Amino acid sequence: MKYNVHRLDVKADNMQDRLEKFINSLKGEVISIIPNVKPxxxxxxxxxxxDYLLIVEKL
Structure with missing residues (x-):
């Protein structure tokens, strides 16, 4: 099994739209979405x- 980890830079106002477009463009299966939370x-x-999301994709 191979996995790819993608970094998606987001802001609070565009997070949902960018994530939806990015997930729909992937060819593999999304395993996990990990937010990087900064105080x-x-x-x-x-x-x-x-600040950004890490998306783990299983190919």
Whole structure:
């Protein structure tokens, strides 16, 4: 079995559309989607932001 790991850079406002288009363009089976969550600090306190997604594809 072979696997490919793809990195998809996303923002909060376009995440769903970009992920849907990317998944539909894959030829293999999606095994996992792993978000990279980065903590950020704003004026009101701390929060988290997703910078990119790792998508594991089974060929």
């Amino acid at each position: 950020t600090f704003m004026g009101m306190g701390g929060t988290a932001k997703v």
